[in-house]
Amino acid sequence: MAAPMPVCIPGRKLCKESDTHLPGTGTYTRNGFIYSSLVGTIRETTDESNVKTISVIGKENNSIIPYIDAIVVARVTNVNPRFCKCEILSVGKHHLQDAFRGMIRKEDVRALDRDRIEMHKCFRPGDIIIARVMSLGDAQSYLLTTAENELGVVSALSESGK
Amino acid sequence: MPLDTRRLTGPESSQSPYNFAPVNKLDLTQLDKRPDGRSIKKLRPLFLRTNVVSQARGSSYIEMNETKVICAVYGPREVLRREDFSLKGQLTCDFKFTTFSCRQRRQYQQDSQEKDLSVLVLEALEPAVCLHKYPKSQINIFITVLQHDGSALSAAITCASVALASAGIEMYDLVVASSAAICGSVTLIDPTAQEEDALLKATVKPDNNAGSVTVAFLPSLSQVSAISSDGELSFEILNKSMQECVANCQKLYPVLEHTLVKHQQELEAGRS
Amino acid sequence: MGDAGLSEAEKTFILHSVQDDFREDGRGNEDFRHMELETSLISNTNGSARVRLANTDVLVGVKVQLTPVDPERPEVGRLEFFIDCSANATPAFEGRGGEELGSEISAMLTRAYAFPGAVDFHSLCVLPGQQCWLLYVDVLLLECGGNLFDAVSIAVKAALFNLKIPNVTMTKDEGGVELDLSDDPFDFKRLDVSGAPIIITVNKIGHYHVVDASEKEEECSLARLMLGVTEKGTITAMRKEGSGSLDPNSISDMMEVNTRFLCLPGI
Numbered sequence: 126m127a128a129p130m131p132v133c134i135p136g137r138k139l140c141k142e143s144d145t146h147l148p149g150t151g152t153y154t155r156n157g158f159i160y161s162s163l164v165g166t167i168r169e170t171t172d173e174s175n176v177k178t179i180s181v182i183g184k185e186n187n188s189i190i191p192y193i194d195a196i197v198v199a200r201v202t203n204v205n206p207r208f209c210k211c212e213i214l215s216v217g218k219h220h221l222q223d224a225f226r227g228m229i230r231k232e233d234v235r236a237l238d239r240d241r242i243e244m245h246k247c248f249r250p251g252d253i254i255i256a257r258v259m260s261l262g263d264a265q266s267y268l269l270t271t272a273e274n275e276l277g278v279v280s281a282l283s284e285s286g287k
Numbered sequence: 288m289p290l291d292t293r294r295l296t297g298p299e300s301s302q303s304p305y306n307f308a309p310v311n312k313l314d315l316t317q318l319d320k321r322p323d324g325r326s327i328k329k330l331r332p333l334f335l336r337t338n339v340v341s342q343a344r345g346s347s348y349i350e351m352n353e354t355k356v357i358c359a360v361y362g363p364r365e366v367l368r369r370e371d372f373s374l375k376g377q378l379t380c381d382f383k384f385t386t387f388s389c390r391q392r393r394q395y396q397q398d399s400q401e402k403d404l405s406v407l408v409l410e411a412l413e414p415a416v417c418l419h420k421y422p423k424s425q426i427n428i429f430i431t432v433l434q435h436d437g438s439a440l441s442a443a444i445t446c447a448s449v450a451l452a453s454a455g456i457e458m459y460d461l462v463v464a465s466s467a468a469i470c471g472s473v474t475l476i477d478p479t480a481q482e483e484d485a486l487l488k489a490t491v492k493p494d495n496n497a498g499s500v501t502v503a504f505l506p507s508l509s510q511v512s513a514i515s516s517d518g519e520l521s522f523e524i525l526n527k528s529m530q531e532c533v534a535n536c537q538k539l540y541p542v543l544e545h546t547l548v549k550h551q552q553e554l555e556a557g558r559s
Numbered sequence: 560m561g562d563a564g565l566s567e568a569e570k571t572f573i574l575h576s577v578q579d580d581f582r583e584d585g586r587g588n589e590d591f592r593h594m595e596l597e598t599s600l601i602s603n604t605n606g607s608a609r610v611r612l613a614n615t616d617v618l619v620g621v622k623v624q625l626t627p628v629d630p631e632r633p634e635v636g637r638l639e640f641f642i643d644c645s646a647n648a649t650p651a652f653e654g655r656g657g658e659e660l661g662s663e664i665s666a667m668l669t670r671a672y673a674f675p676g677a678v679d680f681h682s683l684c685v686l687p688g689q690q691c692w693l694l695y696v697d698v699l700l701l702e703c704g705g706n707l708f709d710a711v712s713i714a715v716k717a718a719l720f721n722l723k724i725p726n727v728t729m730t731k732d733e734g735g736v737e738l739d740l741s742d743d744p745f746d747f748k749r750l751d752v753s754g755a756p757i758i759i760t761v762n763k764i765g766h767y768h769v770v771d772a773s774e775k776e777e778e779c780s781l782a783r784l785m786l787g788v789t790e791k792g793t794i795t796a797m798r799k800e801g802s803g804s805l806d807p808n809s810i811s812d813m814m815e816v817n818t819r820f821l822c823l824p825g826i
Contacts, residue, residue: 132547132548132551132552134452134461134543134544134547134548135415135452135457135458135459135460135461136458136459136460136461136505136506136507136508137507138507151457153417153457153459155459155508160459160507162417162457162458162459163452163455163457163458164452164453164455164547164550164551165455165551166551166555183455184455184551184554188344188362188363188421188454188455188456188457190363190421190422190423190424222344222364223362223364223365224365225364225365225424226365261374261422261423264366267423302630306630306631391631399662399665399666399669402662402666403662403666406663406666407798410799410800410801413802414802414803414804415804496793497674498674498795500797505804508804509806509807510804510805510806510807511799511804511805511806511807511810512799512804512805513799514784514797514798514799514810515796515797515798515799516794516796516797516798517670517673517674517796518673518674518795519674519675519676519789519793519794519795520793520794520795521792521793521794522792522793522794522814522815525794525797525814526811526814529807529810529811530807533807
């Protein structure tokens with residue numbers, strides 16, 4: 126095992142914020158300094174122009190929630206002519222402990238020929254889909270879209286259930 | 288918990304045998320000799336560990352001699368009730384004494400004291416959590432006091448902040464809390480239940496200070512996130528004991544730090 | 560609290576007005592609004608009072624009842640607070656909406672009155688070990704215009720001052736003691752409220768401390784300190800409220816601002 130990485134806790138001052146030191150994930154800035162906001166190990170990444178990004182890596186499967194532009198895996202629960210509802214099972218590579226509710230509106234199913242979409246021909250309850258988060262949506266659910274080549278249903282059962 | 292009618296309930300009105308027992312009176316004139324042998328300025332030893340509830344996202348257990356508190360953190364998860372919706376993240380807290388935690392048996396249902404304490408814990412933690420990072424979701428904190436021997440509120444706040452940190456919730460700082468009981472010109476740090484009780488029931492003369500104060504502190508930002516006091520106190524004494532509590536919070540901070548570093552190292556060891 | 564829905568510009572305006580010590584309604588940072596206080600309004604209560612602080616309107620009724628003593632404290636009477644957040648005040652209180660605020664206010668009042676000198680608790684005990692007076696202090700919020708806690712506490716103190724407790728005569732017979740309540744409306748005793756606390760809230764807006772904040776000003780403040788203070792200058796309950804945190808020194812300053820208002824409790 127490599128030498129133990131330095132561990133920091135929330136509120137620990139890491140370094141001064143400057144043009145060469147930028148705050149990354151798991152940090153926040155206050156009064157020109159970068160502080161840690163997580164329990165975890167410090168990671169420094171340097172890009173080609175010699176700018177360092179300071180981030181703190183906490184436990185894996187971090188307390189993640191769906192965010193705008195994230196690719197999510199979801200299961201369809203309910204389909205009607207105007208939209209379909211689904212539950213978001215994972216965000217990026219991270220599996221969610223508790224599912225979040227999502228919704229795909231009819232016009233967000235595909236990019237072309239939007240007027241001729243028939244929802245029940247696109248989705249059926251139980252389908253596993255890959256989608257992108259469009260917006261945080263309303264009080265009920267996140268708004269998702271499948272209008273990209275890589276997105277859509279990835280796993281489904283036939284009508285006879287096989 | 289709803290009332291279970293099949294459960295054998297006691298008679299409608301009953302009294303604790305302790306009401307008839309001779310009162311274990313604390314000698315309020317000789318406060319420098321505390322029953323557990325501590326000096327008035329000394330804190331009780333603090334035992335803290337994380338990962339005690341395997342199902343929760345984060346959890347911790349705290350022990351200050353006979354005061355024992357366990358805390359679990361769940362979430363961030365979806366807000367189910369439409370009325371509770373907000374774009375900022377929400378923190379909820381459920382503070383409960385177990386029925387057997389105190390001298391008198393407590394009820395299953397959350398009573399008004401427990402509700403009041405829940406609000407106080409929330410107020411202490413809210414300034415420390417980066418709630419804007421969790422839009423549309425809520426983080427639930429459940430605190431159970433297993434055994435109450437004084438300073439339960441400060442133990443709960445400290446415990447909950449460690450549980451939040453171990454859950455990987457982004458925070459500006461940890462929260463450490465400490466309490467003091469005041470009698471006359473004497474300030475007892477980290478009082479036990481017996482000392483708290485004695486002060487509550489003491490028939491002190493008017494113009495005499497008697498009460499208690501709890502302070503929650505953000506150590507690296509050096510800000511007070513919550514403060515609450517009971518009893519009748521003069522301005523000077525309250526101010527002085529508040530400063531003492533802040534100093535004690537700073538003394539406890541390394542214990543929290545050590546616990547969380549150990550928590551992280553165990554995690555890394557498990558990974559590799 | 561603080562649900563006026565202010566825009567950023569309005570917030571900045573209030574922030575600046577506080578900076579210049581000249582608030583929206585022409586007050587300085589440490590001025591109270593004009594207060595109206597009435598007592599003996601409701602004939603069905605044993606004591607009542609109404610406080611109007613600009614837009615804040617609070618009505619308090621106290622009813623007394625004989626009840627068995629608390630076995631843990633057999634020599635004293637009890638006080639019980641209940642706050643009714645009527646939907647008249649704001650539609651947000653409809654249904655269970657006001658419950659949280661109500662229990663917060665009653666918890667603060669209970670704590671502020673939980674010391675032996677608040678009122679003469681011993682005089683509220685009719686028969687030690689058996690019967691005592693239980694005072695139901697019921698507060699009705701008629702209108703919310705900021706600074707509720709202070710207004711409620713002043714109204715409660717006034718209602719307790721106004722309280723008329725009927726005299727009780729005791730006769731001993733073979734079965735025990737018989738209590739006889741006086742029918743004469745003029746045969747009553749008063750409660751000494753000189754030790755009763757009132758609550759003073761200091762809001763931190765920007766770097767300044769403001770008392771008696773209006774609803775708009777409350778929305779601009781991230782943290783406030785509430786103190787129960789008595790005429791003698793002692794502090795009987797303290798609580799920080801709001802999502803912000805405070806510097807220890809600024810708490811001391813705020814406490815000082817608080818104690819400067821001690822002339823007020825002498826209603």
